[in-house]
Amino acid sequence: MLRIKKLTVHYGPLRALKEISLEVKRGEVVALIGPNRAGKTTLLCTISGILETTEGRVFFQEEDITNLNPHKIVSRGIGHVPQGRHIFPTLSVLDNLMMGAYITRKSKGEIQGNLEWIYELFPILKERKEQRAGTLSGGEQQMLAIGRALMGGPKLLLLDEPSMGLAPRFTEEIFAAFKEMNRRGLTLFIVEQEIHLSLAISHRGYLLRNGRLIKGGPSSSLIESHEVKALCLGEDMSKYLVQRSGI
Ligand SMILES: Nc1ncnc2c1ncn2[C@@H]1O[C@H](COP(=O)(O)OP(=O)(O)OP(=O)(O)O)[C@@H](O)[C@H]1O
């Protein structure tokens, strides 16, 4: 469904990604893991057209979508839930959701159908639909950001650190919704700092470090690799140090 070939991306002189090649098949959940500054966000933003490639190609459903405008990429069927959510805090929950539909010019019937599905996945959004989005909790804002992307009717959803800063019960609820979304036919490409969680939910995974893909394979074997074990250890160490220093 998504095929990336030898993708290289720069920020000015800084090379953030070097010759990345990977694929996501229809119906899969694929995880992208890697330490801070590995280039994970850069990769998702390049797929969705927010950033330009220096070299390499991105194919979606066999069509070359390299460097197309972001709104054209959304219309092709790629939704992007950005790191940090970026909801519109002064707009209502419903208006935030409608922003996701507006960009792809859906019919009234499609919009209504998508809304109902999103309210089924995240009932709290229905309860709070008239409320200003800025008053929602972090977990609810993440649900809203996911809902907004779903309003565009994507076939492939890119998710950037969906569990970041969330209480465990929200993380569980959101990951349960991912399973349901996948069961209903949506393909997912998830960047996630919670490595065990992301490899538990995904079929396959890739490990990115310093802008290079250093490993890829079935999630069950990836979790056993020494590179991934080392990454988990690093994450645990940094959590432990943060706890100890009381930040
Ligand atoms: N707007 C920017 N301008 C210049 N350099 C950038 C910009 N955004 C990211 N970078 C650099 O590109 C590299 C990759 O960053 P990126 O945000 O893609 O990593 P990441 O894996 O998503 O990290 P994190 O886990 O912290 O979210 C880093 O060295 C980062 O400092």
Ligand SMILES: [Mg+2]
């Ligand atoms: Mg990032």
